[in-house]
Amino acid sequence: MKHLFVSLLFILVSACSSDKSVLLPEINGADITEITDVSPAYIFYDETQKDSVELNRSSLIISTNWLVNIDKRLTLKQALPSIIKLQEKKRGAGIHKNDAAKNFFTCNDTSIKNLGFIEFTDVVYNNESKPNTAEGRYAIEIFGLDSIAIHSVNHKIVNLKSDDLVDSLQQLASSSSAPKQFTLNFNDKISFQDYITIKSKLIKLEQDNLAIDKNEFIFN
Template sequence: MKHLYIVFLLLFLSCNNNKVVQLPEMEQADITEIIDVSPAYLFYDETKKDSIELNRKTLISTTNWLVNVDKRLTLKQAIPKIKFLQDKKRNAEIHKNDAAKNYYTCHDTSINNLGFIEFTNVYYKEKQPENHNLKPNEYLMVCQTPLNIEVIGLDIDTLKTTLVTFSKDLKRLFPSFNETKTLQLFLNNKLSFQDYIGIKSKLNKLKEEELIIANDEFLFN
């Protein structure tokens, strides 16, 4: 299935005015094969004012959706289009399949093939974080427990380092304690989609029984 999809992707790109989606990269995806799929594409277009173009002509509402987002797009550019796709599927009244899911398509560098990150239940919202002193190019993560809220700002350079470094930064957020922890993401909308996938893929590897990653993800200016 993976190889068939790659062939389909190449055919689509070569027949569509030579437009190319540069997929975001990740290592060791948890999901590497999906059946019953249809794709959508978010192109980076330097010739347009907003530098983005959505093609969803090949989407079938009852299938699993593979959303191919160019890694050069920012969250500010990409997320409104993604929310549009989510709403179309969630609000469908006919030809609806509640078991069908949504995935971001990535290039898994560990196998040099496709990998996928599910975002079916993610809800993107706009909200400015309160009482923070973020430096430029930082994104904010909030860890909540029944008793307190802790905040950390991580810069892009830290994000691009190893998982070990990333993990150490998160450990400062939630050292070992008994309460269940909810990690709430506040994301700088200037982040590239590549950096966003980097955050998501690393968090997926750090999940623990005591750590819940909230479905609501907030974007701020």
């Protein structure tokens, strides 16, 4: 019943927006497939408009879990201002804030032919310069699904494909028992679909001495 509720919610909202739709990003094998106590926000792609972006957050309730539905055709540069605006609204809720309420990106999980979700509650997006790599810290630079580089003070892997990313990170983490911190750096021109593809792969990482920084850096 939980699956049915969330799926119907999306269909009904789409039906009410006759000239607008959201093509959800696709993932395979979501860790989260059931969420209750939700309210939705939509970031539409509109190719007839100059900025191609429209945010609809009229149905959001501060105390609930937020399902953020973003069109996969948008670039990060287009989608991020609206994502950050939603985060700031939730974080600045004051007395109405519910600390147990989370934010999730809504996706189309092809493995179950239903919706899946990726949490981004604690992610902090930075449009500043890319972080320095110190000992034990690695920067992952993503230009596209087939153009990824991992580098540190004295190590660099280039021309990496997204399908090999998890294995490469686990091999680096296994090279020694010392903890390793990875920071994500995304080119702002990649599509939201590609962003979600990378995020869905990183969720599957299983290594005790490996951590993905909650700060994500966006570069152009």
